[in-house]
Amino acid sequence: MSRLSDTGAGALTAWRSRWCPPDFSGKVGVAYSAGADSTALLAAAVSVWPGQVVALHVHHGLQAAADGFEATAREVASRLNVPLQVGRTDARHAPGQSPEDAARQARYLALAGMAREADVSVVLLGQHADDQAETLLLALSRGAGLPGLAGMPERFVRHGALFGRPFLGIPAATLRDWVLEQGLAFVDDPSNTDPRFTRNRIRSLLMPAWQACFPGFRQALARSARHAAQAQVLLDELALEDLQTVGVPPRLSALQALSRARQSNVLRHWLKQEAGAAPTEAQLSELLDQVDACRTRGHRLQLRAAGGRVERADDHLVYRTL
Numbered sequence: 049m050s051r052l053s054d055t056g057a058g059a060l061t062a063w064r065s066r067w068c069p070p071d072f073s074g075k076v077g078v079a080y081s082a083g084a085d086s087t088a089l090l091a092a093a094v095s096v097w098p099g100q101v102v103a104l105h106v107h108h109g110l111q112a113a114a115d116g117f118e119a120t121a122r123e124v125a126s127r128l129n130v131p132l133q134v135g136r137t138d139a140r141h142a143p144g145q146s147p148e149d150a151a152r153q154a155r156y157l158a159l160a161g162m163a164r165e166a167d168v169s170v171v172l173l174g175q176h177a178d179d180q181a182e183t184l185l186l187a188l189s190r191g192a193g194l195p196g197l198a199g200m201p202e203r204f205v206r207h208g209a210l211f212g213r214p215f216l217g218i219p220a221a222t223l224r225d226w227v228l229e230q231g232l233a234f235v236d237d238p239s240n241t242d243p244r245f246t247r248n249r250i251r252s253l254l255m256p257a258w259q260a261c262f263p264g265f266r267q268a269l270a271r272s273a274r275h276a277a278q279a280q281v282l283l284d285e286l287a288l289e290d291l292q293t294v295g296v297p298p299r300l301s302a303l304q305a306l307s308r309a310r311q312s313n314v315l316r317h318w319l320k321q322e323a324g325a326a327p328t329e330a331q332l333s334e335l336l337d338q339v340d341a342c343r344t345r346g347h348r349l350q351l352r353a354a355g356g357r358v359e360r361a362d363d364h365l366v367y368r369t370l
């Protein structure tokens with residue numbers, strides 16, 4: 049094995065020891081796009097979990113090049129002796145939604161469905177350290193709060209399936225070099241260089257400039273993401289405790305007894321539970337002002353937030369969908 053393959057297999061072994069029971073013998077799905085990163089992931093997974101890996105490829109009906117991606121996926125899976133499942137999506141984007149986002153949502157749904165059908169315990173994704181750095185730069189550029197600054201988690205559940213990202217600490221170039229060295233075929237998705245997509249502009253313009261100023265910036269951003277993720281866990285724990293104190297729906301007098309920062313944290317959490325969406329910074333600030341002003345019986349409170357409306361009902365808040 050070359051040094052680079054040690055890196056991929058090492059990252060998978062480390063991920064496995066963090067998240068899998070020691071006697072894990074289930075099937076491992078690899079979300080395999082036929083791009084360089086997930087090709088490296090597939091080959092490394094086969095070496096770590098021989099006989100347990102299933103490649104899951106999503107054919108995006110929208111892209112003309114999708115048939116070519118599937119053909120390469122079939123060729124490489126057969127060379128690595130891995131069973132391949134192909135799922136089809138036809139993700140049309142809703143008004144106001146970006147085509148990238150629609151494709152991503154449809155992909156996760158398809159992968160979760162394929163995981164259930166193939167009876168795999170976990171689906172691994174090929175995102176790497178450059179993807180994590182781009183995610184953080186994107187979050188910073190959009191003024192994200194801690195959940196955004198925490199970047200991509202290395203393990204999460206979506207649509208009832210468990211997903212993992214074991215390569216978040218490995219630079220893209222390392223994976224690509226290794227795939228080339230192995231002589232494995234892969235495809236370069238043309239949409240990855242399309243400058244209309246913000247993420248691609250970050251990749252082609254910002255990342256090289258950042259690299260020139262701070263060569264270790266990927267590791268530094270990854271560290272910041274870990275700090276933010278840890279802090280977010282604490283805030284979520286505090287919100288759950290405070291929610292017990294203020295009640296569901298929250299009582300005004302109990303809310304007013306908390307500091308503004310804690311009110312903000314617990315209300316954001318409550319609204320996310322109720323509405324499935326977080327309020328904007330401006331909505332939350334307005335809500336806090338109104339909660340503070342609600343000191344007499346007759347004082348009304350009404351405000352649009354998180355896609356619905358927050359109102360006062362007797363001595364507590366209620367959320368109503370519009």
Ligand SMILES: Nc1ncnc2c1ncn2[C@@H]1O[C@H](COP(=O)(O)OP(=O)(O)OP(=O)(O)O)[C@@H](O)[C@H]1O
Nearest residue numbers: 079080081083084085086087104105106173174175
């Ligand atoms: N069509 C697909 N089918 C299955 N998995 C996919 C597909 N597209 C992306 N993925 C998974 O999601 C991860 C991140 O997707 P992203 O679009 O950033 O990667 P990519 O550039 O398409 O491909 P790669 O990461 O393989 O180079 C991929 O590494 C892969 O694990």
